[in-house]
Amino acid sequence: MNSQTVLTLGSEAVTLLLMVSLPVLGAVLVVGLVVSIFQAITQINENTLSFLPKLVVAVLVFALAGPWMLATLVDYLRRMIESIPSMVQ
Template sequence: MDAQQVFTFGQQGLYMLMLVAAPVLLTVLAVGVLVSVFQAATQINEATLSFVPKVVAAVLVLAITGPWMMTTLVEYIQRTLQTIPQVVG
């Protein structure tokens, strides 16, 4: 196993991490910005007002994209495990 293969495995792993995490992170970011704008406009400084909508949005996105995330991760793990004999041998 040379350095190029290690780099490729690392690159693919980071790409998969970003691909799977992006829907939840972007949704929580958007909800957080909207709630912050609402709080700034109304001058309401309640901590739960910023926390609860983000949690609800994250749960909804996970419920919607969860099957796709699992399928994507399982396919990636299968590909990775299938390449182990080629890399070692």
């Protein structure tokens, strides 16, 4: 295994990590921004008001995108395990 292979595997892993985490992080970011704007407009400073909607949206996104996320991660892991013999040579 040379350094180019290690860099390629690392780059692929980081890209996969970003791709899988983006739906949840994006949805929570948008909801957090909307709740923050609402709190600024109404001058309500309640921590639960910002936490609960983000939690609900994160659970919904995991419920909707979870199968795709899991399938993507399992496929990547399967490819990595199958490529071990060719890397050891």
